[in-house]
Structure formats: C-alpha cells, structure tokens
Amino acid sequence: MQASAPQGQPVILETRGITKRFGGVTALRGIDMALRTSEIVALVGDNGAGKTTFVRILSGVYEPDEGDILIDSARVRLDSPQRAQHHGISTVFQDLALVNDRDVAHNMFLGREPCRLGFFIDRPRMIREAQATLSELKVRLPSVRAKVSGLSGGQKQAIAVARAWRQGGRVTLMDEPTAALGVREATRVLDLVVTLRSEGHAVLLISHNLENVFNLADRIVILRHGTKIADLRTSETTKHEVVSLLTSGTA
Amino acid sequence: MTMSKTETLSEKNSGETRLIAAATAAAAEAPSALAVVLRERLLTRQSAMTVVAIVLFSYFSLTANHFFSWSNVLDIIRGTSFIGIVAVAWTYLLIVGELDLSIGSLYGLGTILMSWVIGGFGLDPWIAAGLTLCFGALVGLINGVVTVYMGVSAFVVTLGMLSLLRGLSFVISGGYPIPYPYGLESSLFPLGGGSLLGIPAPAIWLFAALIVGGLVLGRTKFGYWVYATGGNELAAREMGIPTKRIKVLVFMLVGLSCGLIAALNGAWIKSANTTTGNGFEFQVIGAVLVGGAALTGGSGNIYGTFVGAFILGIVANGLVMAGFSPATGFLATGAIIIIAGITDVVIRYYGSRASVWRK
Numbered sequence: 238m239q240a241s242a243p244q245g246q247p248v249i250l251e252t253r254g255i256t257k258r259f260g261g262v263t264a265l266r267g268i269d270m271a272l273r274t275s276e277i278v279a280l281v282g283d284n285g286a287g288k289t290t291f292v293r294i295l296s297g298v299y300e301p302d303e304g305d306i307l308i309d310s311a312r313v314r315l316d317s318p319q320r321a322q323h324h325g326i327s328t329v330f331q332d333l334a335l336v337n338d339r340d341v342a343h344n345m346f347l348g349r350e351p352c353r354l355g356f357f358i359d360r361p362r363m364i365r366e367a368q369a370t371l372s373e374l375k376v377r378l379p380s381v382r383a384k385v386s387g388l389s390g391g392q393k394q395a396i397a398v399a400r401a402w403r404q405g406g407r408v409t410l411m412d413e414p415t416a417a418l419g420v421r422e423a424t425r426v427l428d429l430v431v432t433l434r435s436e437g438h439a440v441l442l443i444s445h446n447l448e449n450v451f452n453l454a455d456r457i458v459i460l461r462h463g464t465k466i467a468d469l470r471t472s473e474t475t476k477h478e479v480v481s482l483l484t485s486g487t488a
Numbered sequence: 489m490t491m492s493k494t495e496t497l498s499e500k501n502s503g504e505t506r507l508i509a510a511a512t513a514a515a516a517e518a519p520s521a522l523a524v525v526l527r528e529r530l531l532t533r534q535s536a537m538t539v540v541a542i543v544l545f546s547y548f549s550l551t552a553n554h555f556f557s558w559s560n561v562l563d564i565i566r567g568t569s570f571i572g573i574v575a576v577a578w579t580y581l582l583i584v585g586e587l588d589l590s591i592g593s594l595y596g597l598g599t600i601l602m603s604w605v606i607g608g609f610g611l612d613p614w615i616a617a618g619l620t621l622c623f624g625a626l627v628g629l630i631n632g633v634v635t636v637y638m639g640v641s642a643f644v645v646t647l648g649m650l651s652l653l654r655g656l657s658f659v660i661s662g663g664y665p666i667p668y669p670y671g672l673e674s675s676l677f678p679l680g681g682g683s684l685l686g687i688p689a690p691a692i693w694l695f696a697a698l699i700v701g702g703l704v705l706g707r708t709k710f711g712y713w714v715y716a717t718g719g720n721e722l723a724a725r726e727m728g729i730p731t732k733r734i735k736v737l738v739f740m741l742v743g744l745s746c747g748l749i750a751a752l753n754g755a756w757i758k759s760a761n762t763t764t765g766n767g768f769e770f771q772v773i774g775a776v777l778v779g780g781a782a783l784t785g786g787s788g789n790i791y792g793t794f795v796g797a798f799i800l801g802i803v804a805n806g807l808v809m810a811g812f813s814p815a816t817g818f819l820a821t822g823a824i825i826i827i828a829g830i831t832d833v834v835i836r837y838y839g840s841r842a843s844v845w846r847k
Contacts, residue, residue, distance in 0.1 A: 298726055318728035334726040336719035338786040339712075347716060348727030356708045380521040384528055 246273040248310070249439045250295070250326070250408050255304035257290055264290045267304070272439035276431060279450040279471075280443045282460035283483060289331055290441045291413050291460070295441070296328035297321030316439045318348065325406035331413050331443075333397040337386035341378060341474060342367040344385050345400050370403045371396075374429065391422035398426055402433075409433055412443045427453060447476055461486050533780030533832050534792040540828075541799050548806030555809040564689060566764045568801035569690035570595075570749040571768070572794065575775040576701035577745035579793045582776055583705075584731075584786025585718040586635060586642045588742050590649035592768030594627050594695020597653045598750025603666035603760035613674040617751035622745060627653070632736035650769070657762050668758040680755025690752060697745070704789035714738065721787030774821055775800055778828045799824060 248271045255268040265287045272278055280288050293299045305312050309325050315321045322327070323377070335344050339420040342360075343350070345367040351359040367381045374397040378388065385393060394414065401409055411430070415423035432451060433440050444450050450457060451471060459482050460468040467482050481487065490522035574591055581588055602620045605611045611619075614796055635642040682689045705711035716724040717731040724731050779796030781788025803824060804817040806837065 296726070297728070316530070318726060322728065329724070330720065330723075330726050332726075334720075336716050336722035336723055336786070338719040339715060343712060345714075345724065346715075348729045350709050350712055352709050356710065358707055358709060358712055359705075379524045383521070383524045387524060 248273050249308065251307040251310075252295075253305045253307070254401050255291070255294060255301045256304070257279055257287075257294060257299060257301050265294075265301070265465050266466050268460075270458060270465065270468070272441060274439060274447040275437050276456065277434050277440045277442055277454045278456045279454035280384065280441055280458050280460065281445075281447070281450060281479065283482060285462075286460040287463040288460055289412055292328065292330075292410050292441070292443060295321065295326060295408075295410055296330070297326075315325060322349070322404055322406065326408045326410065327401040327404035328410040329397045329401045329412060329414050330352055331416075333393055335385050335393055335397060336449075338384060340384050341371075341381040341388075344396055345381070346398070349404075366403070370399050371467065373426070374399050374402065391418050394418055394426065395422065398429060402429065407437070408439045408441070410441045413445070415441070415444070415446065416475065423449075447479060450479075451476060459483060489577050491530065491675050502734075531835060533828070533835055536831050536835060537780060537792065537795045537799060537828065540794050541802065544799060544802050544806065546605075548802065548809065552577050552810035555806055560805065560809070562691070563693070564751075564798070564801045564805045565691045565694070566688045567805065568797050569688075569694035569770045570753065571775055571800075572694045572797040573697045573749055573766075574742070574745045574780075575772045575793045575797050576697045576790055577738075577742040578776050578789060579701070579779070579781050579788055580705065581712055582783065583718045583779040583785060583788050584735050584738050585721070586735060586739065587646065587773075588631060588642065588739065589646040589769050590627070590631065590653055591742065591746050591772055592765040593650045593653035593657070594624060594743060594746040594748050594765075595753075595768055596762065596765035597657045597660075598624055598747050599753050599760040600657045600661050600666060600762065601752040602751060603668060604660055606668055606672070606754075607666055610669075613668075613672070613676040613755065617676055617755070620751045620754070621747040624743040624745070624747020624750065625740045625748075626743065628740035629736065631743065632739030635739065637734045661760070661762050663762055665762075666760045668754075672758070674755075676751075677755045677758070680752040680772055680788065683713045684792050690756070693748070693752060698790055698794050702794075705790055715786060727795075734771060771800065771821075773823050777825055780828075781831065782832075796828075 244423070250272040252268055252270045255265055256263065257265040268287075268291060270278075280291065282288050290299065294301050296314065297318040297320050300316055302315075306315055307313065313320075313324055315324065315326070320330075334347070336347065339347075342363045346363050351362045351366075354357050364381055371378060371381065374395070376399055378392055378396075385396065388396075393451060398411075398414060401411070409430075414426050414430070418426060427449060430440055442450070442454060454471050457467070457469045457471055457474065457479060458465060459469075459479065461483070467479075467485055469479070531574075554560060576662060578588065578591070595721075598620045601623060602616045605616045605619060606613055627649065631642070631646055634640050634645045679689055684692055705714060713724070713729050713731075713734050716727075716729055717734045721731050753764065775797035776788070776793050776835070777783075777796070778799055779788065779792030780792070781792065800821055803820045807816045808814055
C-alpha cells in the first residue's frame with residue numbers, strides 16, 4: 238500500500254514519526270510524509286482522523302510530542318506560526334483565521350503588518366499591497382477598507398487564500414479551502430492551487446470532496462484514527478479504493 | 489468561469505493590464521464601495537455618542553446657571569481626568585476581551601502606599617511616586633498572569649483583588665487618613681496640583697493619555713494586535729500574534745494607569761484616605777461602555793471613551809448646577825449606560841443592512 242515511489246522531484250518538507258497527544262487522546266501516531274516540489278498532495282480522512290491537527294503542527298500552531306519535521310533535509314522546530322512562515326510554509330486555516338471586526342487590508346497582513354520605525358503601521362503600503370494581491374487573483378471586493386464582517390463566505394475564503402498566496406512560501410497548506418464556496422468561487426480557488434503547483438510549490442490539500450481530490454492531487458494520503466493507512470499515487474488508485482480505505486480501513 | 493492552467497499563468501504575467509482593468513471596474517463600483525466604508529465609519533456608536541454629548545452640553549448650557557463658563561468647564565475636565573486616564577487603559581483591556589474590577593481599590597491602595605512610604609519611611613516623593621507606579625504595574629501583572637496563563641476568569645481574579653487591595657489599605661492605614669509631613673516640598677507636587685496656562689495638571693495628563701493612547705491603539709502594531717486578539721483570539725494566534733503576552737501587557741497597562749493617578753492624587757492633595765477610589769470602577773467602566781467598546785471584545789476606540797467619560801462628567805456636573813442633589817448623578821449615570829446599550833443594538837441592526845453590499 239505504501240506507494241510513494243521516487244518521483245524525481247526534490248523533497249521540500251518531510252515529517253518523521255509525528256505524534257501528538259491531547260491529554261489521554263492520541264490525535265496523531267507516527268506520521269511519515271513527504272511533500273515534493275510541484276506536487277499537490279491530498280490529505281483525506283474521516284472527521285476526527287487528525288487532518289487538522291497535522292496541519293496545525295506544520296503551520297506552527299501546535300508542537301508535536303514526538304517526531305521530526307525536516308525542510309530541505311534539515312531538521313527544524315516549528316514552535317510558532319511565524320517560524321513556520323519563515324521556513325516558507327503558509328496556511329489557509331479551516332476557520333480562515335480572519336478577524337471580522339477588522340478591515341480586509343488588516344486581515345491580509347494579520348500578524349505581519351508592515352511598519353515604519355518598527356511600530357507605526359504603514360497603512361498606505363498595507364492598502365496598496367492588499368489591493369494589488371486581490372486584483373492579481375481577480376478577487377472582487379467592495380473595498381479593502383471594508384470590514385470582513387460584511388463580506389460573503391466566498392469573499393472571506395478568497396481573502397484567506399490570497400493572504401497565503403501573498404506570503405509566498407514554497408509550501409502551502411489548505412484546510413478545506415473550498416468548503417464554504419459556491420461552484421464558481423471554488424473553481425477559482427482550485428485554479429489557484431494548480432497555479433501554485435506550476436510555480437513549483439508543494440501544496441497539502443485537505444478536502445472531503447473526492448471529485449476535487451482526484452482532479453487535482455498527485456498523491457492521496459489517507460489518515461484513519463490518527464494513523465496514516467495509505468499513501469497512494471492518484472494515477473494508480475481508484476475512487477472506489479479510496480472510499481473503502483476511508484470507511485473501513487482496508488481496500 | 490473555469491480557467492485553464494495556461495490562462496491563469498498568462499494572466500499572472502499580464503498583471504499590469506489587469507490592474508488597469510480592475511481599477512476601471514473599481515471606479516464603476518465606487519459609489520457602493522464608498523458607501524460601505526462610509527457606513528462602517530460613520531454609523532457607529534461613537535458618532536451617536538458625540539451627538540448625545542453635544543446635546544447634553546447645549547441643554548445644560550441653556551438651562552443651568554453658571555454651567556457654561558470656562559471655570560466650570562475646567563471643573564468638569566478636572567473631575568473627569570482620573571476617570572479618563574484609567575478609562576483609556578481599560579478600553580484596551582475591554583478590546584482584548586478582558587476586564588478588571590480592582591482599579592478603584594488599586595487607586596486607593598496606591599495613594600495609601602505613597603503617603604506611607606513618604607510619611608513613615610521619609611522617602612523622597614519622586615521615589616515614592618516611582619514605587620507607586622511599579623506597584624500598580626505589578627498588581628496588573630498578577631491579575632494578568634492568573635487570568636491569562638492560569639485560566640481563571642478575569643471577573644473572579646479582579647473581584648478578589650478588589651477586596652484584597654481595599655483590605656490592605658485598611659491594614660496599612662488603620663482606617664485613618666495619612667497626611668504627608670507638614671511643610672514637605674517637592675518638585676513632584678506641581679505635576680498633580682499645579683497648572684499650565686490655566687489648565688489644571690490632571691487635565692493635561694488626561695489629554696496626554698488620550699492622545700498617546702489613541703495613537704498607539706489606532707496606528708501601531710501593538711494596537712492592531714490588541715484589536716486582533718480581542719476580535720478573534722484563535723485567528724490571531726494562528727497568524728502568530730502572541731495573544732497571551734498582549735493580554736498580560738494590557739492588564740499591566742491598566743495597573744500602571746491606576747498607579748499613575750494614585751501618584752498624581754498624592755502630589756495634589758498631599759494626603760491619603762482609605763475611601764479614595766470607592767466606586768471608581770463603576771465610573772471608569774461606565775465611561776468605556778458609553779464610549780462604545782463592546783463587552784465581547786474586538787471593538788471600541790479611545791475617541792469613544794473620551795466622549796463617554798465627558799458625557800458622564802457633563803451630566804454629573806450639570807445636574808448639580810441645575811439644582812439637583814448630587815445623588816441624582818448616580819441615577820442619571822445608570823440610565824445613560826443602559827440607554828447607550830440600547831442605542832448600540834439599534835445601530836447594529838441598521839449597520840447590518842450594510843450586508844446588502846454582499847455578493
């Protein structure tokens with residue numbers, strides 16, 4: 238079942254034996270995984286399988302209890318989201334990580350606001366760059382000065398994706414990036430995922446939508462009860478096999 | 489709307505053309521975009537309260553003798569200054585989603601402490617003032633650490649601290665006022681009791697607190713992180729904002745502001761009294777709430793707190809000038825807080841109609 242045959246591309250990010258416990262519950266058990274240049278890997282699994290926990294570990298929100306994370310074959314410690322971003326990992330979180338009472342421009346720069354003299358917010362630059370990024374991605378919004386609370390679910394999702402894109406890391410993690418979207422908006426986000434791959438990024442995509450997974454992903458990794466039970470090349474598997482692995486743990 | 493991979497790429501390369509196209513599109517949509525932003529900026533609790541403040545001021549100017557005079561306006565400002573200084577820090581605290589009920593007791597204990605070290609230990613007033621500031625920040629640190637890192641509700645921690653600090657005041661003072669040594673002089677005293685160009689010193693401290701507090705909250709990274717922490721703490725943490733540290737710092741800021749007014753009060757009246765600061769917390773919280781900061785965190789600003797503090801100051805003063813007993817001030821303050829809360833619900837209802845701009 239372990240079908241990760243050498244694919245010729247260099248590995249950007251690798252995990253070895255990642256284990257995470259919350260109290261007495263083991264959320265992840267010994268996860269080994271590699272993400273290569275120009276590769277989209279889909280991470281699938283039932284609710285509670287540990288997908289979001291895994292993304293949170295790679296994005297620096299949680300630290301693993303055991304195991305190593307390697308970037309370009311060097312062991313790194315991702316003890317904060319800033320550290321993860323520094324290592325080129327940007328994330329679209331499942332909850333989108335937006336502050337509704339703040340405007341679009343601030344949300345695009347949340348946690349890494351551009352400053353003058355070290356602490357005065359460079360508001361013109363923030364607005365300029367937010368507008369440029371959004372128009373580059375063809376995201377239509379009333380104004381980057383408008384609060385996020387007044388926007389639709391699709392617009393909010395687009396902001397979260399645009400923010401990850403703007404951070405410009407080599408690894409992009411996307412936790413259910415199209416869950417709140419209509420068909421048209423979802424297509425736009427998925428186009429963006431393909432663009433990321435063609436630019437040499439590695440994308441880890443969490444999705445419940447097997448249709449999307451099979452259309453986009455080069456590999457499919459299946460989690461079940463916190464354990465990796467399969468790592469398949471999309472071209473060598475079928476939806477039937479994946480569904481039966483998801484539901485019963487065997488093919 | 490499907491785009492092929494090559495299209496997406498070529499469009500990325502012709503970003504400039506598309507920026508122009510986007511600008512044209514934006515121009516076509518300009519009225520709605522402007523409307524959204526204007527509605528968000530203008531249809532706020534702060535604007536409503538500005539109108540209320542002007543109406544109240546005009547009303548008392550017309551009906552109460554001697555209300556509209558420079559000396560009375562100065563009285564209102566002086567009476568509001570200590571409340572306003574702590575309210576500035578308290579606004580930060582409410583925005584990060586926490587609260588502190590111990591401010592009145594901390595203010596009271598600060599004044600006792602300052603008199604005690606000056607009268608009992610003969611310390612220089614400047615050093616005593618420094619100690620008082622440090623003590624305020626230390627209590628804020630304790631409130632913050634127990635709340636944020638130990639996970640006890642701020643209501644519980646600071647309610648306990650309210651009683652604990654007031655008790656400590658009585659233990660130290662034995663319940664009697666502690667005057668400063670007779671004839672003691674210090675260059676510190678004019679900072680609390682002096683005036684500059686006819687403006688009393690406490691008022692100058694208030695304006696300084698409002699300006700610095702407003703700038704830091706509205707224009708700096710720290711202020712932006714304060715809003716993000718209170719607006720959506722999980723999101724802020726996911727994006728790498730150290731939300732716990734921000735919260736503890738804000739608790740310390742509140743403690744420091746109490747230490748500051750305790751030192752200013754000491755420098756002004758050169759004595760300390762165990763009842764100083766009784767009920768002070770209600771005035772501060774009232775000012776912040778009337779100013780439009782939401783108890784749920786994430787919103788509010790210093791301008792609102794400024795207006796809120798002055799509405800309460802104008803009413804308390806105006807009622808007395810109009811011949812009512814000072815007790816009616818409490819009644820009116822309570823009514824204003826409730827009415828302000830109701831205004832907020834109404835504004836939020838109409839404000840939410842901005843959602844017609846959703847797509």
